[in-house]
Amino acid sequence: MTSSTMIAGAAHTAEAPAASEFREPPREAWYCVKSTGSLAAGAMTSITVLGEQVVLGRMKTGRLFALRDRCPHRGAPLSQGRFDGEAITCPFHGWRFGGDGRCQAMPTLVDGDVADPGQVKVGEFPVCESDGIIWLYMGTGLAAAPPVPALTLAGPALCRVAVSVLVEASYDLCVLSLIDPGHVGYVHNSWWWRPTATAREKVKDFEPLPFGFRMRAHQASTNSRGYRLFGRPQTEVDFLLPGQRIERIRIGERSIINATFATPIDARRTLFTNVLLADLPQLMPLSPVIRWAARAFLRQDQRILELAQQGLERKPTMLLLGQADRLAQWYFRLKRDYAAARHEGKAFSNTLVPERLRWRT
Ligand code: FES
Ligand SMILES: [Fe+2]
Structure with missing residues (x-):
């Protein structure tokens, strides 16, 4: 994989799954x-x-x-x-x-x-x-598919908030926003989350998972006000096929899981569902505020994704540049390799390797 990738309707051979298969969400998920x-x-x-x-x-x-x-x-x-x-x-x-x-x-x-x-x-x-x-x-061959993710807290779930937002944009475009460090300071630049002016260089370590990759546990960013509410907790983020981002935040003995799932409604509409689970008793009375913030966060994504979708409809290509876009490249690679494995009736094997990435956000 080069550091610059243009995703377009690539040519394919008779053995490989059709290029359109890479662009569509997997059925086997x-x-x-x-x-x-x-x-x-x-x-x-x-x-x-x-x-x-x-x-x-x-x-x-x-x-x-x-x-x-x-x-x-x-x-x-x-x-x-x-x-x-x-x-x-x-x-x-x-x-x-x-x-x-x-x-x-x-x-x-x-x-x-x-x-x-x-x-x-x-x-x-x-x-x-x-x-x-x-x-x-909705696919075939359930046994070979990525399993339903486990959202397991250290203790019993005392707070649970689920919010969904429908986005008029393609599945790939929406999934990329789950693993796009570069957009956070611009799209989510609310006073209560992360002002753009505070951007700084970050170093993150990644490792492969059976159907995705993990950003290894690290101390949460100091320039995110949302995290600072909890001191500086440890956070670990998994990305899993077909389009799941699961963040696990540790605050001493307690934990929060913040998961976002992308569901393909049709070729042009994607449903985001955000689920927050916590075993922190102090979050229980804050459920209405968390629901408001989660919806506001998803609406920020919805607005920019719908605008970007219009641009991609005028010209359906995108550039993936630098280490901040490496995760997007990994997504396309996982998706392509999974489609190929299913097409050939073979077990999927993740070819990603551990890597350290740097970017400025
Ligand atoms: S009984 Fe269903 S369409 Fe006739
Ligand atoms: Fe976002």
Whole structure:
């Protein structure tokens, strides 16, 4: 990898996955779709992920399900039907489907009709719940995919805040903003976070992870007011495929996890979900302030990303220069190698090596 990279529609050979595959979010990945608390037992909702409509619901037993939001009879959206906590009734002709997608009843059938409802099935997607987040998987070969990340605190979670913001920008552009040290002082230059005027040179050590890389534990920046609230804590940041940034902040025996997940809604829209978990009792009464700050932070990203998206639509190339853009280069490399491994049916192996990077922010 050179120090200057232009990402454009690169040529590809017959053996390699198509260039378009590098530019699209991986299908073989878990995506954060909702906060656990936002889907009660007996409720269902329509979501779009990777451009496909999915009906996501929770049976009255508590079990989650995710089905293609399209009735196989005439295509009506099942999410517009009725759900009684056990089955969905299609709004068009009343076919009933269980949470496993199998048709249980076709009300118009009479004795002698040659039709077996049990033979009709709506596509089902793996869905799981972990640390208060609902995750959806829409690809094949689940066993070879990056696992759902563990958001484990040292003690029980006493404070939990989750905020989502929809950004009208491509997945790659949004994911790059999670690992872009250069934008912090300009986009997030609020008085309460980091004024631009305080920029200074930083040195960070990185090491590879099975599906990403880690910025090794270091003392948080002195020019970030947000960190200074906690003295100067130790912080460690993981970036994981498909587009996850997980920061773990240690304050003595206590800890904070600040995680941001990018979910591809379609080719031009990406959902950011920010989850903050902490075992610090003093943060409990501050939840409303944390929610406000997290939303303000994501909106700062949303604004600049939507403007940059317009520029990329006029000319779809970008330059990756210097050590501050090395993380972006690593992202494209991980994504390309993961796509190639899946295409060839091989286990993914991360080829990144430990590296020290310097930049000015
Ligand atoms: S379209 Fe669903 S039952 Fe006819
Ligand atoms: Fe940002």
